[in-house]
Amino acid sequence: MGSVPEEMALGFGDLVGDLREVYESGRTRDLEWRQSQLRGLVRLLEEKEEDIFDVLREDLGKHRGESFRDEVGVLKKSIVDKLQNFKNWAAPEKAHTPLVAFPATAFVVPEPLGVVLIFSCWNLPIGLVLEPLSGALAAGNAVVVKPSELAPSTSAFLAANLPKYLDPKAVKVVEGGADVGERLMEHRWDKVLFTGSSRVGRMIMTKAAKHLTPVALELGSKCPCIVDWLDSNRDSQVAVNRIIGAKWSTCSGQACIAIDYVLVEEEYAPILIEMLKTTLKKFFTKPEYMSRILNEKHLKRLSDLLADRRVAASVVHGGHFNPKTLTIEPTLLLNPPLDSDIMTEEIFGPLLPIITVKKIEDSITFLKSKPKPLAIYAFTRNEKLKNRIIEETSSGSVTFNDAIVQYGLDSIPFGGVGHSGFGQYHGKYSFEMFSHKKAVLKRSFLIEFMFRYPPWDETKIGMLRRVYRFDYISLFLAIIGLRR
Numbered sequence: 001m002g003s004v005p006e007e008m009a010l011g012f013g014d015l016v017g018d019l020r021e022v023y024e025s026g027r028t029r030d031l032e033w034r035q036s037q038l039r040g041l042v043r044l045l046e047e048k049e050e051d052i053f054d055v056l057r058e059d060l061g062k063h064r065g066e067s068f069r070d071e072v073g074v075l076k077k078s079i080v081d082k083l084q085n086f087k088n089w090a091a092p093e094k095a096h097t098p099l100v101a102f103p104a105t106a107f108v109v110p111e112p113l114g115v116v117l118i119f120s121c122w123n124l125p126i127g128l129v130l131e132p133l134s135g136a137l138a139a140g141n142a143v144v145v146k147p148s149e150l151a152p153s154t155s156a157f158l159a160a161n162l163p164k165y166l167d168p169k170a171v172k173v174v175e176g177g178a179d180v181g182e183r184l185m186e187h188r189w190d191k192v193l194f195t196g197s198s199r200v201g202r203m204i205m206t207k208a209a210k211h212l213t214p215v216a217l218e219l220g221s222k223c224p225c226i227v228d229w230l231d232s233n234r235d236s237q238v239a240v241n242r243i244i245g246a247k248w249s250t251c252s253g254q255a256c257i258a259i260d261y262v263l264v265e266e267e268y269a270p271i272l273i274e275m276l277k278t279t280l281k282k283f284f285t286k287p288e289y290m291s292r293i294l295n296e297k298h299l300k301r302l303s304d305l306l307a308d309r310r311v312a313a314s315v316v317h318g319g320h321f322n323p324k325t326l327t328i329e330p331t332l333l334l335n336p337p338l339d340s341d342i343m344t345e346e347i348f349g350p351l352l353p354i355i356t357v358k359k360i361e362d363s364i365t366f367l368k369s370k371p372k373p374l375a376i377y378a379f380t381r382n383e384k385l386k387n388r389i390i391e392e393t394s395s396g397s398v399t400f401n402d403a404i405v406q407y408g409l410d411s412i413p414f415g416g417v418g419h420s421g422f423g424q425y426h427g428k429y430s431f432e433m434f435s436h437k438k439a440v441l442k443r444s445f446l447i448e449f450m451f452r453y454p455p456w457d458e459t460k461i462g463m464l465r466r467v468y469r470f471d472y473i474s475l476f477l478a479i480i481g482l483r484r
């Protein structure tokens with residue numbers, strides 16, 4: 001069986017042991033095996049596309065257009081990229097060796113880590129499983145996937161279908177809640193990737209410490225968006241389109257890389273707000289064009305953010321909640337108190353605070369006082385401002401004049417820094433996340449330098465000084481006795 005239901009959770013010791021036996025057999029290291037697994041993932045995305053649309057709609061109310069853009073389409077592109085390149089990534093890479101080591105060769109060999117565990121999140125429940133899974137398989141690992149129980153239809157889909165398209169002996173799906181995750185973490189893994197909240201991330205790290213298991217954490221954060229004055233109406237409209245796409249069009253703002261709040265100059269704020277209002281009406285002409293809130297608990301959490309009277313007074317657009325449909329109207333807030341929950345906690349929903357500054361450069365000082373976010377976005381033509389953002393702030397990524405699209409680029413890494421997590425993946429970086437770069441050095445018996453060994457004297461120390469300076473001429477002269 002390739003999937004493991006919750007009632008079998010107590011048998012994880014046997015599960016991990018079986019996977020380790022499969023890995024130790026060398027089965028997953030074979031390049032043809034890796035290729036077949038990646039092809040299986042492509043077939044899954046092609047043959048089960050409609051089923052994927054169905055489960056994402058059931059779990060999150062996602063429109064098929066959003067589901068294709070953010071999960072199916074971007075995943076297929078990424079996996080095809082791995083299919084085309086993983087053999088090159090897996091090839092030994094030659095490294096430089098100094099002349100003093102002659103004759104010698106050095107190279108770096110990527111090797112799989114072994115048996116790895118992937119915890120996914122509910123907001124991109126297909127993508128946050130299959131992207132890291134494709135990297136782990138391309139790298140030659142055996143894998144356990146734990147989908148989020150908060151997206152039950154997607155979890156059941158993965159449990160039912162991954163064994164049909166992948167090697168069921170080397171890839172397992174474990175369904176269940178937090179207790180299942182805790183039991184999984186009682187075992188030794190060669191790496192764990194967790195995507196989710198900082199609270200659970202701390203628990204994962206604590207459990208992993210027992211076995212010194214390396215961990216990669218992809219956590220949430222308050223991703224800011226700086227909006228500068230733009231010269232043309234067209235540029236301003238394009239910026240507004242992209243801000244809306246990165247806030248309300250991606251799982252209704254329930255995404256770790258969604259824009260959390262906007263920083264804008266005081267004089268430009270009214271103009272920006274009016275453009276946002278107008279464009280929101282144009283984009284969301286039907287309710288189904290925006291995902292719903294995950295569940296009643298999350299809806300209440302978001303409604304509680306507006307329960308603060310000071311925050312409610314800052315609402316300039318929207319603010320309507322519908323508990324029956326689990327939907328929230330796109331909401332704009334102007335200058336809510338900086339000490340309120342909406343400005344100190346990750347929003348993870350369709351509420352957008354707009355914070356004004358005297359001049360746009362003040363936004364950098366504002367950001368430097370906050371924890372490092374997963375992403376910083378800035379809409380500006382000011383090259384000096386761009387350079388200051390790059391040089392003076394720290395974040396997982398910086399994107400200028402767009403937002404969220406960096407997530408879909410296979411050529412750059414995705415990951416956080418500081419409180420937003422650590423570890424990077426996507427594209428080649430997914431392969432590298434689940435690989436160990438093993439250093440290999442080969443030397444000949446031909447040449448032996450006895451000054452490496454005791455008994456010590458000043459002559460030998462002098463020889464070593466020349467070696468570490470790469471002063472080969474002086475070293476040669478000293479060896480033949482022409483220089484002391």
